[in-house]
Amino acid sequence: MKKKFYPDYLIEVLFFTVLTFELIIILTFLFPPLIGREIDFTASYQPRPEWYFLWLFWLVRFFSGDMMFIGGVLIPTIFIAFFMMIPWIEKKLGRKITIILAAVIFIILAYSTLIELLDK
């Protein structure tokens, strides 16, 4: 039987919408949002970003001062450019090499996030 968006597929998607909402509500009550301390302008403070920026935090620390943009802007831009160009990179280099390159970048991102998460 041919599946149609309505009603076959829509009900599946809506099921996951409800499930997503439930997950968010559960997380909200288990881990309610916190409020930090008021700003203290006098003392410099080493902040930690949200988990989804930890890879950037990790990259930036390899460079200091004027070179900071290499870790903070240049390398992320290369990553983004790679991901955007995947359809063309695949045409040029083939599926296998594309998978390897994508996996390497993904592992760098995942690994750096993980070390930063564990290094409290």
Place this chain on the structure above:
Amino acid sequence: MKIIDWFLDRFRLKNFHRGIFERDIPEGISYFYCLGGIAFSAFLFCFISGLFLSFHYIPSESEAYRSILRIHEEVSLGKVMRGIHKWSANVLIISIVLHSIRVFVTKSYRPPRELNWIVGVMIFILVMFEGFTGYLLPWDQKAYWATVVGTNIAGSIPVIGEAILLIIRGGYDVTGITLMRFYSFHVIWFPLLIIILLWAHFHIIKKLGISKPL
């Protein structure tokens, strides 16, 4: 039903909904194809809770922190709204990552869908920027210094760095002007761009259909 038909007719949408609802879905697609739908749901929850938070939040140097305290302590369901906003943002980022892995694995980015892949990457970047600008809004210790560090990175770019820094900070330091600017980015600029890109994302899916599984 008559009133719905009337609206559809006046908007000349009689055949529009057909394009969406009566679309064929390829056989054999797995539940991993719902990840995009999950991401969109999380975006909507983020959007709606954000609408409610904007009732009570005041983007000013002296009021921002106190308005967050008020949202937590006085506004009914304020803390819950903030929790939903925070957690749906987290779910959104995770589901976008998983969705793009699904698209990569099933090779759905191949022509003619390469433009949709690019639109998707752009949406992801904008969502990350939403996360960054939203982080400053509570105007607490963590938020302030994270923004100082984060914007310093942009400022370290050779030649154009200083100009970018002045645009995003509204001056040489992170002040109330920066807060106003981040608020504007967070609630107007980026959501507007994301909605335009989401329209493109869905429009391409509507026109080209869901890619056939392997």
